[in-house]
Amino acid sequence: MKSSNYLPPRWAERLIERIAAPHLREEILGDLFELFQQRCTRLGRMPAQWLYLLDIMLLIHPRLWRRIAEPGRLPHYSADFSKSNPIAMLSNYMKVAARNLKSNKAYTLINIAGLALGMSCAILIFMLVRYHLSFDNFHADSDRIYRIVTEQHRDNIDYQRSVPAPLGKVFRNDYTFGEKVARIATFEESLITLKNGKELRKFKDDLAFAESDFFEIFNFPLLQGNKATALEAPGTAIITEKIAEKYFAQENPIGKVFWFDNKIAFTVTGVLKNLPENSDRKTGIYVSYNNLKAFSPWLASDDSWGGIQDVMQCFVRLRPGVTVSQVEKVFPGYVKRYRPTNKNVHHYKLQQLADVHFDSRYDGPMERRNLWILSVIGLFLIATACANFVNLATAQAFKRSKEVGVRKVLGGGKGQLFWQFLSETLVISTAAIIIALVLACLILPIANSFFDTKMSVNLFSDRLLLSFILILGIIVTFFAGSYPGLVLARFQPIAALKGKMSQASIGGFNTRRILIVIQFAISQILIIGMVVIINQMRYANQANLGFDKEAIIMLPLGIDSTNVKLKTLKSEISAIAGVEKVSLCFSAPASSEAWNNSIWFDNQSEEVSFPTSIKAADADYITTFGLELAAGRNIFPTDSVREFLVNEAFTRKLNFKTPQEAIGKVIAANGGTMVAPIVGVVKDFHDRSFHEDINAIAITTFNPNYSVLAIKVNLANVKNTMSAIEKAWTAKYPDQIFESQFLDESIARFYETEERMLKLIQVFSFVAIFIGALGLYGLVSFMAAQKTKEIGIRKVLGGSIFEVLWIFGKEFSALILIAFAIAAPIAWWVMNGWLQDFKFQIKIDVWVFILTLASTFLIALITVFYRALKAVRMDPVKSLRSE
Amino acid sequence: MKGTQLGEFEEVVLLSIAMLYDDAYSVAILEALNKRLGRPVSLGVVHRTMQRLEEKKMVKSRFGEASAERGGRRKRLYIITMAGEHALREARRVRNELWDGISETAFGN
Numbered sequence: 007m008k009s010s011n012y013l014p015p016r017w018a019e020r021l022i023e024r025i026a027a028p029h030l031r032e033e034i035l036g037d038l039f040e041l042f043q044q045r046c047t048r049l050g051r052m053p054a055q056w057l058y059l060l061d062i063m064l065l066i067h068p069r070l071w072r073r074i075a076e077p078g079r080l081p082h083y084s085a086d087f088s089k090s091n092p093i094a095m096l097s098n099y100m101k102v103a104a105r106n107l108k109s110n111k112a113y114t115l116i117n118i119a120g121l122a123l124g125m126s127c128a129i130l131i132f133m134l135v136r137y138h139l140s141f142d143n144f145h146a147d148s149d150r151i152y153r154i155v156t157e158q159h160r161d162n163i164d165y166q167r168s169v170p171a172p173l174g175k176v177f178r179n180d181y182t183f184g185e186k187v188a189r190i191a192t193f194e195e196s197l198i199t200l201k202n203g204k205e206l207r208k209f210k211d212d213l214a215f216a217e218s219d220f221f222e223i224f225n226f227p228l229l230q231g232n233k234a235t236a237l238e239a240p241g242t243a244i245i246t247e248k249i250a251e252k253y254f255a256q257e258n259p260i261g262k263v264f265w266f267d268n269k270i271a272f273t274v275t276g277v278l279k280n281l282p283e284n285s286d287r288k289t290g291i292y293v294s295y296n297n298l299k300a301f302s303p304w305l306a307s308d309d310s311w312g313g314i315q316d317v318m319q320c321f322v323r324l325r326p327g328v329t330v331s332q333v334e335k336v337f338p339g340y341v342k343r344y345r346p347t348n349k350n351v352h353h354y355k356l357q358q359l360a361d362v363h364f365d366s367r368y369d370g371p372m373e374r375r376n377l378w379i380l381s382v383i384g385l386f387l388i389a390t391a392c393a394n395f396v397n398l399a400t401a402q403a404f405k406r407s408k409e410v411g412v413r414k415v416l417g418g419g420k421g422q423l424f425w426q427f428l429s430e431t432l433v434i435s436t437a438a439i440i441i442a443l444v445l446a447c448l449i450l451p452i453a454n455s456f457f458d459t460k461m462s463v464n465l466f467s468d469r470l471l472l473s474f475i476l477i478l479g480i481i482v483t484f485f486a487g488s489y490p491g492l493v494l495a496r497f498q499p500i501a502a503l504k505g506k507m508s509q510a511s512i513g514g515f516n517t518r519r520i521l522i523v524i525q526f527a528i529s530q531i532l533i534i535g536m537v538v539i540i541n542q543m544r545y546a547n548q549a550n551l552g553f554d555k556e557a558i559i560m561l562p563l564g565i566d567s568t569n570v571k572l573k574t575l576k577s578e579i580s581a582i583a584g585v586e587k588v589s590l591c592f593s594a595p596a597s598s599e600a601w602n603n604s605i606w607f608d609n610q611s612e613e614v615s616f617p618t619s620i621k622a623a624d625a626d627y628i629t630t631f632g633l634e635l636a637a638g639r640n641i642f643p644t645d646s647v648r649e650f651l652v653n654e655a656f657t658r659k660l661n662f663k664t665p666q667e668a669i670g671k672v673i674a675a676n677g678g679t680m681v682a683p684i685v686g687v688v689k690d691f692h693d694r695s696f697h698e699d700i701n702a703i704a705i706t707t708f709n710p711n712y713s714v715l716a717i718k719v720n721l722a723n724v725k726n727t728m729s730a731i732e733k734a735w736t737a738k739y740p741d742q743i744f745e746s747q748f749l750d751e752s753i754a755r756f757y758e759t760e761e762r763m764l765k766l767i768q769v770f771s772f773v774a775i776f777i778g779a780l781g782l783y784g785l786v787s788f789m790a791a792q793k794t795k796e797i798g799i800r801k802v803l804g805g806s807i808f809e810v811l812w813i814f815g816k817e818f819s820a821l822i823l824i825a826f827a828i829a830a831p832i833a834w835w836v837m838n839g840w841l842q843d844f845k846f847q848i849k850i851d852v853w854v855f856i857l858t859l860a861s862t863f864l865i866a867l868i869t870v871f872y873r874a875l876k877a878v879r880m881d882p883v884k885s886l887r888s889e
Numbered sequence: 890m891k892g893t894q895l896g897e898f899e900e901v902v903l904l905s906i907a908m909l910y911d912d913a914y915s916v917a918i919l920e921a922l923n924k925r926l927g928r929p930v931s932l933g934v935v936h937r938t939m940q941r942l943e944e945k946k947m948v949k950s951r952f953g954e955a956s957a958e959r960g961g962r963r964k965r966l967y968i969i970t971m972a973g974e975h976a977l978r979e980a981r982r983v984r985n986e987l988w989d990g991i992s993e994t995a996f997g998n
Contacts, residue, residue, distance in 0.1 A: 033963075064934070065932060069940055
């Protein structure tokens with residue numbers, strides 16, 4: 007038989023090795039292995055693994071670990087004398103547990119549901135935290151790997167993950183600190199074309215110009231090619247397996263040629279093993295750094311100290327023994343030498359590789375703080391689920407007082423009883439774990455797309471996850487089971503058998519109240535947070551931005567666009583039916599892309615102290631986006647910088663009283679190459695997200711900077727219009743890929759993080775409410791059991807149902823109000839802090855709180871009402887008889 | 890004597906060992922039983938039964954060759970002893986006698 011490549015789970019094999027008697031070990035392992043292989047080929051890997059575990063479970067029997075009988079000491083039928091079976095008592099416990107759980111189905115269901123929900127959240131959170139902590143931890147000597155980053159000190163500090171391009175080179179040449187220094191310039195979504203005779207295939211993929219040392223610093227192994235030389239010569243490239251398969255299918259990629267930007271040809275000289283998911287490096291194509299000057303002469307030159315481009319990063323592995331402060335001490339020398347006149351001061355710093363993933367100032371995707379918050383939430387969910395379990399289990403304890411009495415009379419010790427109830431808890435928590443695992447596996451794909459991660463579950467090889475689940479199970483069992491176990495084991499047999507157990511012997515009523523208050527406070531905080539976020543998002547999406555964002559298509563221009571090409575394309579598209587206005591520009595009024603500039607105003611000798619965002623755009627910009635003029639007139643159509651439009655923020659920052667005063671003043675920008683007078687002032691519009699203030703803006707006709715066509719269309723027949731536009735565009739750029747986006751969609755992307763947070767908080771508030779409701783149910787059951795007699799007496803003495811119900815209502819109203827009194831200020835404080843991230847924000851009004859309070863009351867009512875009513879409607883004869 | 894009694898499952902296991910003759914080891918027996926009994930039989934049950942049979946001296950075992958499909962582990966090959974053969978024949982004899990004693994009308998209901 008052909009044997010498959012899979013091996014049975016190692017930990018399971020070890021388990022068997024450990025428990026099996028030595029003379030059976032080899033045989034059993036061999037049998038299991040053989041069966042596993044057969045099943046792998048027949049059923050696939052997963053079922054084979056499960057069946058492997060099943061077989062192991064079925065193997066468990068005293069015969070598995072019993073040593074071989076020694077012939078001298080025992081008669082030959084020795085096997086018939088076995089010691090007392092330790093499993094017998096345990097199996098009795100299990101049987102009793104199963105019966106008990108079966109007869110209290112609601113109780114079992116609630117407990118398992120609560121625990122399972124808490125645990126599946128905990129498992130997912132554990133996986134997420136571990137996933138993030140594992141980022142880029144697989145490089146050799148990673149404690150010596152650093153990224154050089156820039157702090158720009160102006161009015162406030164600006165953090166940049168990149169450095170001026172020449173820095174890496176001079177640092178490598180001047181100092182011996184770095185064992186390896188590598189610069190890498192990454193261009194996302196680059197145009198890659200494959201030419202095969204007449205056939206032309208186009209792709210958009212990330213590409214990076216990398217110095218060879220990059221692969222010396224980072225542990226990304228090559229499957230083919232030599233990493234020391236693969237990128238040395240100009241025109242060489244390394245691609246990942248994934249890209250190789252995408253471009254060249256099954257063919258050997260080595261020696262194949264592709265084109266970047268239809269401009270530079272690269273020959274593949276190496277194939278990278280696919281990059282691990284837990285790396286921030288996602289680029290699939292690496293090309294020789296020597297070719298950078300053909301693409302961006304400025305970036306590749308040795309004196310591009312003037313500015314920082316985000317694409318350029320510099321990594322360094324220091325020699326052993328070199329300290330960070332030693333290195334950072336030499337950086338200011340470069341600033342002095344190469345940037346003597348610039349006003350904004352660069353401070354270059356070393357950032358440890360381990361921080362790259364976590365420092366959001368430098369675009370790290372996940373902050374450590376958030377992982378902590380998540381862990382705490384997970385812990386809280388588990389803790390409340392346990393607490394609820396304790397509540398319900400002790401409320402249940404009464405029903406079992408007779409059983410405990412009988413067991414004690416028959417000689418059961420305290421310890422035995424305790425372990426019995428613990429094993430019962432074990433049954434529940436095991437069931438909960440299994441459900442939680444299934445749930446976690448089901449939610450995982452959703453969580454992955456939600457957090458933009460690629461986590462995967464493999465229970466059989468993932469020892470850390472397994473031990474986490476095991477430990478979780480043990481801890482939950484002990485936490486949840488030990489208190490009810492102790493309470494039950496403490497029962498006095500005489501009192502228990504006589505049915506004279508009083509609630510006082512169980513006690514802890516106030517602890518329960520406190521738990522409920524905490525649970526409700528947290529639910530309410532989450533609800534308030536949710537409502538505030540929803541309101542702010544609605545405000546951000548619906549508020550007037552100062553320009554039209556509806557029905558505008560942003561169409562990027564192709565590469566190598568000549569002035570003539572642009573003009574004809576614009577006029578062709580304007581002629582299409584359904585197109586209302588067209589403007590050539592650098593970016594939309596609100597965009598994450600901005601070209602910030604220091605300008606000189608009105609022939610002053612000093613730069614102004616604030617950055618100005620220069621938006622290159624033609625004369626149709628204002629009408630296309632519906633911007634309004636506050637003073638002056640629109641710019642005239644032309645190709646070079648002749649006139650400026652500025653916004654009101656610009657005039658305000660220069661302390662003009664009215665916009666009118668700025669008209670006619672001269673601006674010099676882009677190092678003095680763009681000089682022109684201001685002819686008009688537009689009313690303020692939001693040029694960034696609501697997180698940021700409105701910047702000073704200057705609009706001018708500067709056609710080298712045009713990169714998109716903004717097209718205002720009539721939405722009535724948008725499909726035909728779109729295809730006509732696509733046709734016109736593709737005719738102009740046959741070798742490039744047509745992509746367009748509606749402006750309102752790209753503006754909605756400003757708030758991606760918030761949207762994500764909103765969803766997360768929705769999920770957590772649902773879970774918190776659910777678990778809180780379970781806790782409430784536990785408390786009401788407990789109260790009902792405690793007050794059986796009180797209710798009976800009240801009814802006998804003539805109390806109406808409503809009066810008696812109020813016993814419960816009073817209790818819960820008080821608890822919710824207390825919870826609210828705690829939650830409201832905390833939520834207000836937290837959400838107010840959150841809103842501070844927005845320069846334009848809503849007010850948190852009182853309705854939010856009223857809504858929250860009302861909804862928690864409603865939830866509590868739904869949870870409690872039925873159980874309370876059942877308690878109240880009980881026949882007093884029954885409740886009072888047993889005295 | 891107790892040693893000569895065979896349980897129902899012991900009997901089928903012993904018979905499969907006899908049938909497989911030269912290649913009687915646990916996985917082969919397991920397959921044979923699964924096919925013939927029409928109910929899933931677990932490895933654990935087969936193992937325990939064979940241990941019991943060996944203790945009753947009805948089978949003998951020796952190690953076979955190691956092979957890759959068993960992850961480099963040896964098989965334990967079983968062979969029936971005289972006592973085993975005797976017990977099987979005894980069991981068959983008893984059954985045959987009982988069958989012979991059943992009258993035609995016994996199944997007529």
